[in-house]
Amino acid sequence: MVMQPASTELAERTAAVISELKNLEGPLIPILHGVQEEFGYVPQETLPIIAEALNLSRAEVHGVFTFYHDFRHHPAGRHVLKVCQAEACQSMGSDAIAAQIKQKLGIGFHETSKDGAVTLEPIYCLGLCACAPAAMLDGEVIGRLDADKIDEIAEEIRS
Amino acid sequence: MSVTIYIPGDSGSLSLGAEKVAKAVEKEIAARGIDARIVRNGSRGLYWLEPMVEVRTEAGRVAYGPVSAKDVASLFDAGLTNGGQHKLSLGDPEKLPFVAKQTRLTFARCGITDPISLEDYEAHGGLAGLRKAVSMAPADIVKQVTESGLRGRGGAGFPTGIKWKTVLDTAADQKYIVCNADEGDSATFADRMIMEGDPFVLIEGMAIAGLATHATKGYVYIRSEYPHAIAVMDKAVKVARRAGVLGKSVLGSSQGFDIEIRSGAGAYVCGEETSLLNSLEGKRGVVRAKPPLPAIQGLFGKPTVINNVISLASVPIVMDKGAQYYKDFGMGRSRGTIPIQIAGNVKHGGLFEVAFGLTLGEIVDEIGGGTATGRPVKAVQVGGPLGAYFPRALFDTPFDYEEFAKRDGLIGHAGITVFDDSADMLKQARFAMEFCAIESCGKCTPCRIGSTRGVETLDKLKQNIEPEKQLALVTDLCNTMKFGSLCALGGFTPYPVMSAIHHFPEDFRPAAVAQAAE
Numbered sequence: 001m002v003m004q005p006a007s008t009e010l011a012e013r014t015a016a017v018i019s020e021l022k023n024l025e026g027p028l029i030p031i032l033h034g035v036q037e038e039f040g041y042v043p044q045e046t047l048p049i050i051a052e053a054l055n056l057s058r059a060e061v062h063g064v065f066t067f068y069h070d071f072r073h074h075p076a077g078r079h080v081l082k083v084c085q086a087e088a089c090q091s092m093g094s095d096a097i098a099a100q101i102k103q104k105l106g107i108g109f110h111e112t113s114k115d116g117a118v119t120l121e122p123i124y125c126l127g128l129c130a131c132a133p134a135a136m137l138d139g140e141v142i143g144r145l146d147a148d149k150i151d152e153i154a155e156e157i158r159s
Numbered sequence: 160m161s162v163t164i165y166i167p168g169d170s171g172s173l174s175l176g177a178e179k180v181a182k183a184v185e186k187e188i189a190a191r192g193i194d195a196r197i198v199r200n201g202s203r204g205l206y207w208l209e210p211m212v213e214v215r216t217e218a219g220r221v222a223y224g225p226v227s228a229k230d231v232a233s234l235f236d237a238g239l240t241n242g243g244q245h246k247l248s249l250g251d252p253e254k255l256p257f258v259a260k261q262t263r264l265t266f267a268r269c270g271i272t273d274p275i276s277l278e279d280y281e282a283h284g285g286l287a288g289l290r291k292a293v294s295m296a297p298a299d300i301v302k303q304v305t306e307s308g309l310r311g312r313g314g315a316g317f318p319t320g321i322k323w324k325t326v327l328d329t330a331a332d333q334k335y336i337v338c339n340a341d342e343g344d345s346a347t348f349a350d351r352m353i354m355e356g357d358p359f360v361l362i363e364g365m366a367i368a369g370l371a372t373h374a375t376k377g378y379v380y381i382r383s384e385y386p387h388a389i390a391v392m393d394k395a396v397k398v399a400r401r402a403g404v405l406g407k408s409v410l411g412s413s414q415g416f417d418i419e420i421r422s423g424a425g426a427y428v429c430g431e432e433t434s435l436l437n438s439l440e441g442k443r444g445v446v447r448a449k450p451p452l453p454a455i456q457g458l459f460g461k462p463t464v465i466n467n468v469i470s471l472a473s474v475p476i477v478m479d480k481g482a483q484y485y486k487d488f489g490m491g492r493s494r495g496t497i498p499i500q501i502a503g504n505v506k507h508g509g510l511f512e513v514a515f516g517l518t519l520g521e522i523v524d525e526i527g528g529g530t531a532t533g534r535p536v537k538a539v540q541v542g543g544p545l546g547a548y549f550p551r552a553l554f555d556t557p558f559d560y561e562e563f564a565k566r567d568g569l570i571g572h573a574g575i576t577v578f579d580d581s582a583d584m585l586k587q588a589r590f591a592m593e594f595c596a597i598e599s600c601g602k603c604t605p606c607r608i609g610s611t612r613g614v615e616t617l618d619k620l621k622q623n624i625e626p627e628k629q630l631a632l633v634t635d636l637c638n639t640m641k642f643g644s645l646c647a648l649g650g651f652t653p654y655p656v657m658s659a660i661h662h663f664p665e666d667f668r669p670a671a672v673a674q675a676a677e
Contacts, residue, residue, distance in 0.1 A: 025459065028441030029424055033383075054441075067443040067600075068424035070383055086345035087540055090590070091503035091578045092531070124427060124544075124594065126384055127348040128174050129574065130206035130501065130508030139386050143174030 007045075013038055014046045018053045028054060028064055032071055041072035077112040077119040079157045081105075082136045083145075085122040088129035097133045097145050098122070104154050118157045161194045162240045165213040165220075167270070168199030169355045170387040171348065176227055177210035183231035184212070193240060201356015203270030204510030205257050213252060216242040222252040257507060257526065262488060264496045265473045266512045269356035275394050277402050280359040286404070288478030292367045293412045300371035301327055304474060306482035308494030312349075313339055313430075313467030314542065314571040314647070316493075316560045319474075322464060325454035326372040329462040334374035336365050336416075337439065337458055337465040340381040340388070341423050341430040344543025346502040346574030350468035352510055354381065354388040357472075358395035359404075362418060364471035366409050367478055368464050369416035377418040378458070379468075380435050383425055392420050427544075427598035431646045432465045434600060445600045446646045467572070469498060488514035493559040501527045503540075503576035520554030523577055534579035538587075538663065542571025544594050545651035547658035548584065567658060569651070584659040584666035589617040591655040595648060606649025609640045613656065620667065630660065630667065 017034040021027050028050070035046050042065055051061040065071050083098050102108055105118055112119040128134035131143030137153055166172075166181045181197060188195045202209060211224035212234070221242035223234060230247060237245040252258060263269075272279040280286065292300050305320025326334055338361065342350040353361060365377045381389050396418050399405045407415040426444045428434045433447035436458050457463025473495065477485045486494045493515035499522060501508050506528035523529070523539055530536055538548045547568035549556065556566055563570045578587075592613035599606045613636055620629040637653035644650040660667055 024419075026439050026441040029438060030421070033422060033424065060442075063443050064441065067445075068426050070423075070425035086594075087544060087587070087590070088345045088503040088574075088576045090587075091576055091582065123384060124598075125343055125345045125347075126170075126174075127342060127351040128171055129346045129348055129503065129576070130505075130510075131171050131174050131209075132503060134174060136384075141170050141174035141387075143171065 082123035169202035179228040288475035312469035336377040584663040605643035
């Protein structure tokens, strides 16, 4: 199989992430996190670079990359909204909340809006189980979601 | 005199607007020219009152809550800085019944101190356990932890001291302490709260574990869903290193110990200890078969203590006050205290640390105050997504590892989710299977395939396709998963499924659906 050679810029940025974390014990997951932070997702072209630097096979790196829910195969929207769908939130109506959010944003779970404004994802527990239903918008936590808070979220996404 | 105002920085409080409150308080302080200092403490765990703002007065601390940003100006008008009366006044927080009824050993400082101030930590009894441990022989530390009766608070309930002894007795050039902070179970947030509210107690517990077993390196594996906890732990480790608590010499002793914080990557199964070890090594978070035990061949094949956050955070008090002190709390073989996390559809949700032995009914009805919606309680799931659903008829079950096991349940990480009478138990059973299918690591067949077949079978039941046959099938499937899976994910998913079927049979008879179709 002929691999598309990675662009020089991408290779350099990937190498910089690797060199910073390579000396950790078990560096692969920190590196994947680092690459995702750098590019917003983990570009396929970075995987062979990581594999070579860590003396792993491409299959091993691919296997780890695809195992974890966090690592993105494509860029996300400008905002990422994660809505908790675990039991404690279910007991407070997270199903209905998720339905309202999907309707408001016009997308379903694991989808990004056409204008690239937002990616919507389910998440299984934010540890806000006494403040249910809960969500996380770009790393900021939101508890006791209701119609008003959904409106605020939608407004922030559009701004 | 400078006034100290406490506004929690705990993510539960942040989710309810604590950041906006803090900004508003800052603004008022500046506008009114008040000499005041804001401390971003952890949460005391009374989440229906968060954000709970406290002020230190000459007569002690005075609390207000739940405070929103728009209340702040009126709080200052009412004389907040002197503990003045306001409609949100709660008085002395220690006298609130939810606080006064607790026995806070592990969470003694959580919500009270500045989480990343080591001075504050020491002023409130911190480091006393580690100071004692530094002058003790490793075997004596292990003995004290064993005698305290402390059992793994992650859910398995394995005696902590025994695990440590195996690591101490196994010779190796390198040993590790791994803290399992992959708190993925819904209804649980004790690990998050202690990491955000009192991170030094975990660091101290890990350092003691290091001294007890000759381990020099520790890892805290924190789930990526907890960015605030990761940030606080990162800061606290740096502070501890600068102060000589961590580093080449622990508090001037001959042994070194250091800690590194690692983030998970969104895999529930990594809360299983062997999956977590694989993940730390940079592999897929696939479960390992045991033996070998992690205590003998753990991280990178080296002897490893792997303990839950709360187990490790309970060690400092055991070392400080002695094994007997800790052991005197509790019942049967469940010794000490347990931080019960009351969650879901409940009026007074939060963290309640208490000696083992309260009944489930006392926890839900008296401490939790019943449902938030005001409707009757239908079911309570105890122990997270892998825990059983308990009906009201079993509310006399005491909170104790063995008592829950006797009733085909488990206390797990001590999180309980309350559901009101609108809950559909068939839907909950299906979710348990679905969640297992999403999160299965794929290594063993009963979990990987059984969970998907379980979802399909319950869907057929819902559609009233040969219901008796589906129920028999799902029961058989649960039996296979329970006894044929490698770890608790596949092995315990049958608990919520079978308990729902057993205790709420009316929800599994699709009579209403059938009638509607006719």
